[in-house]
Amino acid sequence: MKPLYFDHGATTPLRREVHQAMIQCMEETFANPGSLHDEGTQAADQVEHARKQMASAIGASSREILFTGSGTEANNLAILGAARKARRRGRHIITTQVEHPSVLKPCHQLEEEGFRVTYLPVDEMGMISLQDLDEALTPETILVSVMAANNEVGTLMPIHEIADRLRKRRILFHTDAVQYFGKHPFDVSRLGVDLLTLSGHKINGPKGIGALYLRKGIRLDPLLFGGGQERGLRPGTQNVPGIAGLGVAARLAAEEATDTERHLIELRNLLWNRISREIPGVRLNGHPEHRLSSNLNLSFDRVEGQAILLELNRSGISVSSGSACSAGKHAPSHVLTAMGRHPEEAYQSLRITLGKENGEEDIHTLVERLKEVLGYLRSLIRG
Ligand code: PLP
Numbered sequence: 001m002k003p004l005y006f007d008h009g010a011t012t013p014l015r016r017e018v019h020q021a022m023i024q025c026m027e028e029t030f031a032n033p034g035s036l037h038d039e040g041t042q043a044a045d046q047v048e049h050a051r052k053q054m055a056s057a058i059g060a061s062s063r064e065i066l067f068t069g070s071g072t073e074a075n076n077l078a079i080l081g082a083a084r085k086a087r088r089r090g091r092h093i094i095t096t097q098v099e100h101p102s103v104l105k106p107c108h109q110l111e112e113e114g115f116r117v118t119y120l121p122v123d124e125m126g127m128i129s130l131q132d133l134d135e136a137l138t139p140e141t142i143l144v145s146v147m148a149a150n151n152e153v154g155t156l157m158p159i160h161e162i163a164d165r166l167r168k169r170r171i172l173f174h175t176d177a178v179q180y181f182g183k184h185p186f187d188v189s190r191l192g193v194d195l196l197t198l199s200g201h202k203i204n205g206p207k208g209i210g211a212l213y214l215r216k217g218i219r220l221d222p223l224l225f226g227g228g229q230e231r232g233l234r235p236g237t238q239n240v241p242g243i244a245g246l247g248v249a250a251r252l253a254a255e256e257a258t259d260t261e262r263h264l265i266e267l268r269n270l271l272w273n274r275i276s277r278e279i280p281g282v283r284l285n286g287h288p289e290h291r292l293s294s295n296l297n298l299s300f301d302r303v304e305g306q307a308i309l310l311e312l313n314r315s316g317i318s319v320s321s322g323s324a325c326s327a328g329k330h331a332p333s334h335v336l337t338a339m340g341r342h343p344e345e346a347y348q349s350l351r352i353t354l355g356k357e358n359g360e361e362d363i364h365t366l367v368e369r370l371k372e373v374l375g376y377l378r379s380l381i382r383g
Helices: 016-028 038-058 071-085 101-112 130-136 159-167 240-255 257-278 305-314 334-338 343-347 360-382
Strands: 065-068 092-096 116-120 141-145 172-176 195-199 210-214 282-285 295-300 349-353
Touching: 016 240, 038 065, 038 195, 038 240, 065 071, 071 101, 071 141, 071 172, 071 195, 071 210, 092 101, 101 116, 116 130, 130 159, 159 172, 210 240, 240 257, 257 282, 257 295, 257 360, 295 305, 305 349, 305 360, 334 343, 343 349
Parallel strands: 092 116, 092 141, 141 172, 172 195
Antiparallel strands: 065 210, 195 210, 282 295, 295 349
């Protein structure tokens, strides 16, 4: 059986055009983009070309894009850098209980440094309440960080509404759009955020490369100290092939976003319609409508997600039983727990994340195999 990959929330395959751009860059552009000779200038031109591609893919200007070593690094730079820079104006930060660890842990670090952090709760669908946000805001609040889309359950947060509230108050707004970008049409100038995180490997680009959108005029403290690369905010010789690959991946993701969204929603609806009709004892986690086009997070009664994952894996089908970062350590997901799920229910969750290369046939194969696997695992419990 051909392997079937449904774990695009963890990472995506490198697309051919990105691969070609990276190979060409590695073969032809080896010089340091900081060098003044022609070879160096050629490398610097590659970086600037990719910066333009990244900027126009999200509706920003080139000056507003910083390349980083990952989405994790961009989140750290946004949160630590913005909070430390603005500390004289106040020491209160607001985020949510369901953020990725690369947002939560910098917030914990800021608490060590004397900041106060409010972690907004979510409802049973993984959604924050705007009223909770309003109530949490104080004159001391300098930064709010709310993810655009949750990586585990796919719930989309009300980014426009949050931005509207914060704009009048001189409070910086950061969003982690690592999972959102590429699966829905996107324009940062209309979102109204000040800082926004992106990652290469979630959009069929390379791993180990990310970008931070930094709205014109927003200032940060750097996390690293060294040369003047990336305006001194991310010193270190740039990863030119990674950046070239990210530029191409971002351009294609933006060009295809409308078609990708439609394709993913069709597949996701087909998958959910079949599962909900044909498999008893299943619940959808996350918001039924405001959710990522690619994400279906399900809990199956009486069976652990990890057991299903391992059985599907035996037939060459890849899914996840949590986020990639928390899979491997057996603790209930902090997202499902924040949504009020009992730890036992959290262990039952299975995350299926679709990608552009999946087709209808793949969905039918997955459902058939899931039915067999659940029948088998549930029979073991009965026996
Ligand atoms: N933010 C979210 C929502 C993610 O899902 C991930 C990766 O899983 C990251 C940030 C981190 O990105 P990277 O793997 O590029 O460090």
